[in-house]
Amino acid sequence: MQKVYTKIDSIAGNVISVRAEGIRNGDLAVVTSSHGESLANVIKLNGKEVSLQVFAGGRGVSTGDKVRFLGYPMRISYSDDLMGRVFTGSGKPRDNGPELTENLIEIGGPAVNPAKRIIPRNMIRTGLPMIDVFNTLVESQKLPIFSVSGEPYNEVLARIAMQAEVDLIILGGMGLKYDDYLYFKDTLEKSGAMSRTIFFVHTASDPTVECLLVPDISLAVAERFALDGKKVLVLLTDMTNFADAMKEIAITMEQVPSNRGYPGDLYSSLAARYEKAVDFEGAGSVTILAVTTMPGDDVTHPVPDNTGYITEGQYYLKNSRIEPFGSLSRLKQQVNKDTRDDHRALMDGMIKLYASYKESLEKKSMGFQMSEWDDKLLQYGELFESKLMDLSVNIPLEEALDLGWEILADCFEPKETGMRSELVLKHWPK
Incomplete structure (x- = not known):
């Protein structure tokens, strides 16, 4: 009643x-x-x-x-009719399509019981070498993309939405500029990926409360599709806007503020969303990639700081690249041992040489005399950054691994790479 x-x-x-x-x-x-x-x-x-x-x-x-x-x-309609549609944060059509009112499901429910989950074991291919080779995305993983304002994090999400080998993409936008909303929409429509995408968008001019609903509504729909056997990738941008909306409401409610004015339940609120990532036995999965912008590039800011305790690593976006040192996928060893025999060794060896390149670069900038080894490292670093780190590179994992061997062969002798002899014999370019 x-x-x-x-x-x-x-x-x-x-x-x-x-x-x-x-x-x-x-x-x-x-x-x-x-x-x-x-x-x-x-x-x-x-x-x-x-x-x-x-x-x-x-x-x-x-x-x-x-x-x-x-x-x-709050409830949202759940059916295949959601595919290719754009909705507001409250689930109303934003694309002038019909309103969906059948088969309503509640949002914001509890996360799946950890005892009912299975260990993540499948790789999600994205076509981005800095993810596929060096920090593999694993099905049912929860990972943030740490970034500063101005970095192309929305472009990265759009690339992943177009290329990720999953059944369904759910894109949740919070506090988006209208230009960013149109960019996502146009990019996905032109690539043909919109047909497998559901878009819930809150723009900066929309009511604050709808910003808080976007993650819940996105994850509720994702969970139901996963139970139906779909591999679902949820892309959220930007969780700092979500936290700022929480802060705005907490101030209105005259709650006692915590660190930098954020409410005391910030950690719990973030964890309640991220913990929706799950792999169901005998069904599908929910994987979460969420942008978290860091004001002033400060990783100790409450939002990225709390996020780091919840998630299984992070991608660190800096200078329009996914940085190899700041980024970490804690679950990558679950899958890259099974992709190709050289994956783990090549990943470790190339990052080790890239770290040496950074040291040689510092020596050069300080005017020290450069050795022949330094010159090789400088050549290697430039090739590594242009052919693997550049976000415009789009190649399958196997091609990326072959390219890694080619870069090593262009710069070093086999014995200088530190790679195992049996791998060098098998994969070194002839």
Whole structure:
């Protein structure tokens, strides 16, 4: 039974308060004002005092308006009809297509019981050598892309969306500039990847509460498709905007702030989303890649700092490249032992030589005399960066490994690489 209340006790920004009984946290309500009807979401219960976040904002809402509680939390339609569609953070069509109202599922449910999960064991190929060769993405992994503003992180996500060998892409945009939204949409449509993509987008001009709903709505849909046997890759950008939306609401609610003004439950809120990554026995999987921008390139900022404790490594995007030293996929050893016999050894050997290149580069910049070995390392580093690190490179794993051997052969003698003799005999370019 729906409950209707005709007196609003207080209005603070987008948050209104009413006195009501039998209401659950997370339930939806409809606020009827002179501007029409707007959805609202219960965000706090304090005895009989119920606080709601109004989706369309508090402007135009007065204390005499009606609040009708619907008795259920946010829900989204789940079916194959979602494919190729674009929705708002509240699940409304953004692409002028029909609204979907059948087979509704609740969002924001609990993560899968860890005892029911299986150990990640399958590689997800992306066509990016810095991921496939050096920090392999594993099915059901949760990884952030740490970046600073201005880096092409959305371009990287779009490339992964086009190329990743999965059944379904769910793209969740939070606080996107309109240009970025159009970039994603146009890129995926031109590549033909839109047909296997579901896009939930919150732009910077949309209501704040919808920003908080994007991860939940994306992951709820992903989970259901995974249970139906699909390999789902969820791409989220940008989790710092999500955390900033949490902070904005916490300030409105006059909560005691924690580090840099963020709410004290920041870690729990981030973990509740990331822990949705799962591989179901006998069914599909959910893999999460989420951009986390670092204000001032500060990895100790609360959002990347908390994220690092939750996830299984990170990709570090700097100078328009995925940096080999800042990046880490903790689960890569689960899969790269099975890809090709030289994968692990080539990965370790090339990164070791790249570290030596960085030292030689520093010597050169300080005016030290360069040895023949330094010259070889400088040549190697330039080839490594242009042929493997450049984000425009798009080749399968096997080609990338062969290219790695070619780069080594162009710069070094076999004995100088530190590679095992049996691998050199088998893979060294003739």
